[in-house]
Every structure is written in structure tokens, then in C-alpha cells.
Amino acid sequence: MIAQPPPSTVKRWTTKPFPDSAEQRIAIESLTQSLGISSFLAALLVQRDVTTYEEARSFFRPETGHLHDPFAMKDMDRAIERLLRAMRPERQEKILIYGDYDVDGTTSVALVYSFLKNYHSAIDYYIPDRYKEGYGISRQGIEWAAENGFSLIIALDCGIKSIDRVAEAKALGVDFIICDHHRPGTELPDAAAVLDPKREDCQYPYKELSGCGVGFKLLQAFCIEKNIELQQLYPHLDLVAVSIASDIVPLTGENRVLAFYGLKYLNSTPRTGLKALIKVAGFSRELDITNLVFGLGPRINAAGRIQHAKAAVQLLLAESEEEADTFAMAINKHNNSRREFDSSITEQALTMIRESDTLTRAKSTVLFDASWHKGVIGIVASRCIEHFHRPTIILTQSNDKAAGSARSVPGFDVYEAIEECADLLEQFGGHTFAAGMTMPVNNIDAFRQKFEEVVSRKIKEEHLTPLIDIDLPLDFSEISDKLVRIVKQMGPFGPHNMQPTFMTEDVYLVSEPIIMKEKHLKINVRQSRSGHTLTAVGFGLAHIADQLRPGKPFSICYQVEQNFFNGNVSLQLMLKDVKV
Incomplete structure (x- = not known):
């Protein structure tokens, strides 16, 4: 059957459109001759705005020299000054590397912690519990830092909207360096430094870095300031490549350079933990971005979805093969459990849509079930879009609140739509195509109606058909x-x-x-x-x-x-x- x-x-x-203007025809002819390729391939390059021999050389042969000056990022000078002050021998402040529990967050923590520990011994890391603490900077994490004598927290892949938490930390004598890539709100946290290329006042030339990418720029600036050879930092790009692939950020500009070299290290000399993960994932040939998106990323994510994401960081930091193999097998087991949750909840969600005339005809999907596993609701939202191609939010109950994950379709900004419903939410954050939120359970029906009204008003009919x-x-x-x-x-x-x-x-x-x-x-x-x-x-x-x-x-x-x-x-x- x-x-x-x-x-x-x-x-x-x-x-x-076929590139057929006079300038484009000249570019196609020039590339055909200078590169020794067919006019068809030259047209393919011109479509991607590669029109000269020099642009083609940069496109086909990315170089680390193409990376931007990290000090072009707003607050980078302040971040490095605060970091170096904490590292002074007479101060020896305790530094905590704090990151979100998804792939971008855990790779960020592994990157910054594993590099900085070579230059500062009073350093540790912290990953919040997805279920007990929720997304972003948690009060529990700040209190733990203060109680254990940490005076500086480097927050990775989170923190840009944590106004209250950063203020609470400051009152306890704890400073923040925030490295985030999510859209800021109208107010920024009162931190020692806020690194986020999406800040309106940030002139950094590339806006689409992953959270791990922003962490990498911090380390790049640290190396420049301390006269450390950047060649010592580049092998850590294997982690940056995994974050870029898994966080679905654009593979253009600086991200393309970072991913290109990250894949080179992954395929030649991957860190011990990633090597073990590649083995349990069953990859035998050269890895590409698709392998990271569907093979490595979900396994790293599974640690935080099923138990605690600290296990993912422990894997990424593992030094012995025996230790790495143990963590990789445990994470692979979590991934198998995640697949079972994912499959059964997806079927329940699809049944809910099919059995409701209102949901079937709607321009959006908002579903809630208090029993659904919080760790897979984002995946379930993506699965629902495969069947019903429209912006989708899947909600479950967590700590007496409704916690949700949103996914969108090409051409529609789900973050902006959620922002219009902010009066019904306690917090939210995310990107154009993916977002997270929490709200009182009593607000779900009102939110569903308002979100449907916003989507119906804004979405174009063509966005509702897979492209x-x-x-x-x-x-x-x-x-x-x-x-x-x-x-x-x-x-x-x-x-x-x-x-x-x-x-x-x-x-x-x-x-x-x-x-x-x-x-x-x-x-x-x-x-x-x-x-x-x-x-x-x-x-x-x-x-x-x-x-x-x-x-x-x-x-x-x-x-x-x-x-x-x-x-x-x-x-x-x-x-x-x-x-x-």
C-alpha cells in the first residue's frame, strides 16, 4: 500500500529570471572565458550576484581573511575590556559561561569555555534546565552564580531581552557580557556589553550570525587584543558550523566563510566529541550542511529535550575517546526517545487539525495539549507545516504556564505576527521563521483568535502553498x-x-x-x-x-x-x- x-x-x-540584461550578458561571457566553464554555469553564478572573476574566486574559495573586524560590532571594545579586567592576575574573577539549551546555545558554551579556559582557570559553564528554568537568563542561574562567587557571566544565544534578570544580577554584584543574535526589544539590558549585530545602533556589516557566531567574534577580538595567533582559534569552527546549520541562519557572507572552514575541520580533524557523534550517526562520507541539520544537530538537541542539555556540552568538551563514546551513545539513546515523542505527538496534532473544520480552514495553526512533551513541540510544529503549509504554534503546559514553539513558512515573518499579540504573552523571542513564547493558560483561546486574525490579515495566498x-x-x-x-x-x-x-x-x-x-x-x-x-x-x-x-x-x-x-x-x- x-x-x-x-x-x-x-x-x-x-x-x-534568466540573467539577460546587457550587463549580465557581459558578465556571463566574461565568467565563461575567465573560469573555463559553460555559459549555463556562468548564468547560474550571475543569478547569485557573482559577476566578476574576483567575486567568483571569493565565492569558490572563501578565506578567513574575508572575516570582518570583530571590533566593528557595537560594544565589542567594552566586552573585551571587561573580560580582560576579570582575567587580571590581581583580580582573577570567576567567569561563568551561560548558554541556551539548544544546539546554538550548547555549541556556543562549548566554544567559548573550551577556548577561554586555556587563558583563565577560574571559569565554569551553566546551561539552564529547559523544564525548570525555561528559555533565556533564569533567576535560578543568576542566584547560583552569585552564591558561587561568579562576578562575570558571558551569556550566549540569549539575554537580549533579559532586562529584569540582568538588573537583578547587577544588584548581586554580577556583570553580564551578552552575546546574542535575536532581535532586541526597545530597551537593552544594562550589561557591561551587549553584542548583537541586530542592534539598531550596531554598524557591523553582517547581521545574520548565529549565537555561536557572535561568541566566535568575541574570541576573535580577544585573540587580536592579546596577540594570540588566530590559527589557534580556527579549529573551533567545527562547533560554529554545527550551530550555523542547526539554527537555519543564512549561508551567505561571513556565515558561509565560517561554515566552509568549520566543515573542513569537521571532515579532517573533528573534536573528539563530534567525532564520536559522527560515528553513532552512521556517517561514513564527507559531511555537508544537510548532515549537520538532520544528523548531528537533532542528536545534540535531544540531550536538552529529553533530560538536560549539560550532557551535550560534556560531549562537545570530551577529551578521551572513551568518554566521548559514552556521552555520544547516551545522547543517541535520547534522540531515539525524542523520535518516539515526536512521532506520536505529531499524529495527535494532525488529528486535531483534521477533525476540526475551523482548524482545517484556518490560515494558521495554534494547538495546545498540557501533556505534550515540551522538548519536541518545535519539531512537531515543523511536521505540521509539512502537512498544512501555514504558520504554526504548538503549545504545552510547563510550570503552570503555556509554553510554545512557533514555526513559519517562507515569506512570512512569524515573529512580527507574535509581536502583535504581545499583550497576551508573558515573554517571547525568536527570528523570522522560528520563535518561542510563554503565556497564561487562560490566554490560549484569545491568543489563538488574535494570531489567526493577524496572520489572515498579513499573509499572502501564495505563502500558503509550498514553494x-x-x-x-x-x-x-x-x-x-x-x-x-x-x-x-x-x-x-x-x-x-x-x-x-x-x-x-x-x-x-x-x-x-x-x-x-x-x-x-x-x-x-x-x-x-x-x-x-x-x-x-x-x-x-x-x-x-x-x-x-x-x-x-x-x-x-x-x-x-x-x-x-x-x-x-x-x-x-x-x-x-x-x-x-
Whole structure:
């Protein structure tokens, strides 16, 4: 029996305009000659605003020299002055590295703690308990710091909205250096320094760093001020790459440089803990961003979702292989438990939507169940969007409050929509596509109504249909090992630098479609114009098989990849969608 497709099976194809202005045509011709590539590949580069030989060299060969001056970030001078003051031999202040419990937070803590401990012995780290303390700077964490003699806290991936908590800490004699990348509110915390490229008064040239990326910039500035060779810092980029991938930040500009080198270290000399995690995840070939998003990130996250995220930091800091293997296996076990919670809660959530006419017709989804596991509600929100393509918030009960995770669809800013409902919330924070919040349980119905009103007013109809962004039409005759090799060099791929997706019209079946594991589709196809035949695989596209008939033309959109099987390498199309 073939699995039934979700309601959001119908997808909207949009093809980017071919770069055809006079300037673009000149750029394509210039790149074709200077790089020795086809005009098709040159057009693909021009689409991504790579128009000169120098820009192409920077794009294909990112260099650490392309990283921005960390002191261009507002308050960086204040942050370094406060950090160095704490480290003075006559002061030897106790420094606490405090981070959120997700991948970005735990990698940030592991990065800053593991580097600074080489230069300061009075240092420790703290991860709040997801269930007892909640998101961000907690009162419990501040009290623990004060009771244990810490006078400086470096907060990573959180703190930008912790006005009250930072004030409480200051009253207890504890200073803060905040390293965050979330949107600030109208007021900033009264900290020794607030590092956040999204501050309105911050002129830092790149705004999309992860929390771990902001932590890296702090360490970069520390190295410059202390005349420490930056080569000592760069091996820690393996952690930054994991944070960039897992936090779904744009893979452009500085993030692309950080991810490029982070992947190099991950694939050559990963830290002991990540090496153990790679092993339990079952990866045997070179890792890419997708492997981090779906393989390493969820396992690191699982520690905080199921028990306590401190286990993730312990894994990332492990020095012996034996210790790392023990932590990695425990975290992998947590990840298996997380999958079970995720699967059962997702099914409950989907049933709630399907059984309600109001929820089925709505432009948004807001669901609440007091028994749902707080650690997986963000994942469940993403799963619901796969079936009902619209902004989604999943709520559960935590410490007598309703705690929620929001996820959005491309083109719609869920953070702004939540901000319009702020009067019903106790706290909230996040990004364009993901956010978290807490509210009184009694406010859920009012929040659901207001959020639906805001979304209905703001969202465009096209945002409610899954989008496939196609780069260029492609003839099968153009598909070659060289094309795949050059396209691969355009990575690391991620938001705003996605792997190229192509479209070919007028293709035909060469043989009967093959259904794999009742869910996946495998077809051999020929393009009538070129006569070339290729194999195409579509995960989750088994339902399309019934639409395909011998002699009946159809269109496909896909990515071109190499297929490794039994020691052989062949070209293969990874189908995104089929239109008959």
C-alpha cells in the first residue's frame, strides 16, 4: 500500500529570471572565458550576484581573511575590556559561561569555555534546565552564580531581552557580557556589553550570525587584543558550523566563510566529541550542511529535550575517546526517545487539525495539549507545516504556564505576527521563521483568535502553498560530471545559498516506475529533445507514480547529485516534484 500524500502535496514552482540584461550578458561571457566553464554555469553564478572573476574566486574559495573586524560590532571594545579586567592576575574573577539549551546555545558554551579556559582557570559553564528554568537568563542561574562567587557571566544565544534578570544580577554584584543574535526589544539590558549585530545602533556589516557566531567574534577580538595567533582559534569552527546549520541562519557572507572552514575541520580533524557523534550517526562520507541539520544537530538537541542539555556540552568538551563514546551513545539513546515523542505527538496534532473544520480552514495553526512533551513541540510544529503549509504554534503546559514553539513558512515573518499579540504573552523571542513564547493558560483561546486574525490579515495566498524555487531550466545534454563538480563547489548550501534546483520539460518514462518502501519513487527518464536517459529518485513521491504513463510527457524539477553504490559513482536526479 502506497502512503497517502499530505494535503500540501501541490507545490508552486517559480523559476528565477534568466540573467539577460546587457550587463549580465557581459558578465556571463566574461565568467565563461575567465573560469573555463559553460555559459549555463556562468548564468547560474550571475543569478547569485557573482559577476566578476574576483567575486567568483571569493565565492569558490572563501578565506578567513574575508572575516570582518570583530571590533566593528557595537560594544565589542567594552566586552573585551571587561573580560580582560576579570582575567587580571590581581583580580582573577570567576567567569561563568551561560548558554541556551539548544544546539546554538550548547555549541556556543562549548566554544567559548573550551577556548577561554586555556587563558583563565577560574571559569565554569551553566546551561539552564529547559523544564525548570525555561528559555533565556533564569533567576535560578543568576542566584547560583552569585552564591558561587561568579562576578562575570558571558551569556550566549540569549539575554537580549533579559532586562529584569540582568538588573537583578547587577544588584548581586554580577556583570553580564551578552552575546546574542535575536532581535532586541526597545530597551537593552544594562550589561557591561551587549553584542548583537541586530542592534539598531550596531554598524557591523553582517547581521545574520548565529549565537555561536557572535561568541566566535568575541574570541576573535580577544585573540587580536592579546596577540594570540588566530590559527589557534580556527579549529573551533567545527562547533560554529554545527550551530550555523542547526539554527537555519543564512549561508551567505561571513556565515558561509565560517561554515566552509568549520566543515573542513569537521571532515579532517573533528573534536573528539563530534567525532564520536559522527560515528553513532552512521556517517561514513564527507559531511555537508544537510548532515549537520538532520544528523548531528537533532542528536545534540535531544540531550536538552529529553533530560538536560549539560550532557551535550560534556560531549562537545570530551577529551578521551572513551568518554566521548559514552556521552555520544547516551545522547543517541535520547534522540531515539525524542523520535518516539515526536512521532506520536505529531499524529495527535494532525488529528486535531483534521477533525476540526475551523482548524482545517484556518490560515494558521495554534494547538495546545498540557501533556505534550515540551522538548519536541518545535519539531512537531515543523511536521505540521509539512502537512498544512501555514504558520504554526504548538503549545504545552510547563510550570503552570503555556509554553510554545512557533514555526513559519517562507515569506512570512512569524515573529512580527507574535509581536502583535504581545499583550497576551508573558515573554517571547525568536527570528523570522522560528520563535518561542510563554503565556497564561487562560490566554490560549484569545491568543489563538488574535494570531489567526493577524496572520489572515498579513499573509499572502501564495505563502500558503509550498514553494519550489527553480534556478534555471536544464537540458539533459548539459548534465555532466563537471557540472556536478562545479555545483558542489558552490556550497556550503543553506538558506539564501540553496543547492541549485533545475527544471526539465518534455521528459518521458523509459520503464515502469519503481516504488521503494511504499513511499519513494524511482524512475528512468528520457528527454525527447536530447535523447539522454537518466535515473531520478523522489523521496516521499510514491503517490505520483499513478499519474505517469508511457508516452505521456511530464516536467520534473530536481537537483543533480552523485549516487554512490557498491563502489560505483553515477549521476542521479533527486526529484523535488513532478507535473504531468
